[in-house]
Amino acid sequence: MADAPTVTDQPASDAIRRHDPHSRGFASDNYAGAHPEVLTALALANGGHQSSYGADAYTAHLQEVFRRHFGPAAEVFPVFNGTGANVISLQAVTERWGGVICAETAHINTDECGAPERVGGLKLLTVPTPDGKLTPELIDRQAFGFTDEHRAQPQVVAITQSTELGTCYTPEELRAICDHAHDLGMAVHLDGARIANAAAFLDVPLARFTTEAGVDILSFGGTKNGLLFGECVVVLSPDRVRGLPYLRKETMQLASKMRFVSVQFEALLTGDLWLRGARHANAMAGRLEAALRTVDGVRVQRPVQANAVFAVLPREVTERLQKRYRFYVWDERTGEVRWMCAYDTTEDDIDGFAEAIAEELRAYAAQHDRSGVTGPA
Secondary structure: OOOOOOOOOOOOOOOOOOOOOOOOOOOOHHHHHOHHHHHHHHHHHHHOOOOOOOHHHHHHHHHHHHHHHHHOOEEEEOOHHHOOOHHHHHHHHOOOOOEEEEEEHHHHHHHOHHHHHHHOOEEEEEOOOOOOOHHHHHHHOOOOOOOOOOEEEEOOOOEEEOOOOOOOOOHHHHHHHHHHHHOOOOOOEEEOOOHHHHHHHHOHHHHHHOOOOOOOOOEEOHHHHHHHHOEEEOOOHHHHOHHHHHHHHOOOOOOOOOEEEEEHHHHOOOOOOHHHHHHHHHHHHHHHHHHHHOOOOOEEEEOOOEEEEEEOHHHHHHHHHHHOOOOOEEEEOOEEEEEEOOOOOOOOOOOOHHHHHHHHHHHHHHHHHHHHOOOOO
């Protein structure tokens, strides 16, 4: 019988590389691979046996890591993904008849296949916003009908930082939202899929716009900032939260080998890796926006505050450009597209992409000059 492999063994693998490791796109920061420092941490956590389902040394230490950022009352629950983190966070601060007030553009409303409603059993009470951000006044459009048995009861306000439109709440804006929600008897959930990008833009500690602002529970994102997999639910107001251990299991978000989720967050948050990656991604988005200012035919739609650039291009240009780079159309009606930068996006990536945009726009302009047709964008 062969001996069991040890942690120092380097066995050959039957797997082969099936992609170009130098390829770059602008579709999502999820497209980026795992940060080398995260991969090193995973290797360190490997080998030997550790207790499963979170009773391991790495998950125990993770509580201390998060408390350094969010305060002594914080409690962290690692999960597999962002949708799971959002669903169980919202379930933990609502009752079965509860409603969740959120922006129309919120990820929980547009990109989670109805999971908060189907899996969480919650009613989403959406509000249109010009920039993806809620305000106390916008919240009041849905914060009514308390004690009305015919209406889902507004019990939580869900916000996203940074928002799906790449904008960021200031700590003062978040404090106003939390105070207003609490005065109405509601809790506040923060979807922090890109929370590091917001902190980098605001240049403040994470607690400034979460714990200190009054946020009760948040989903802390990792995969968009260099992790291989995993997110965390962070409880900031224990008195408002119920049943998280059971909800995590019930919604299939309890990892058996949780040490491999936890050690990634230890690598991310113990030092400044989380902030380095976010600052770099934000800077690359700023570089792209600056490069486009001198390009005729492209219009940046929104403030570039985090790692996203939203712009409007002629439809033909978008289709041609997508054959060269991966990115998504944000709004088919207006031709708005979204370009995302990641921790591993380089200046050369940005400069090459900006030049490709300019080339396609010049070709489009020349074609229409020859035809004498301006055509719709």
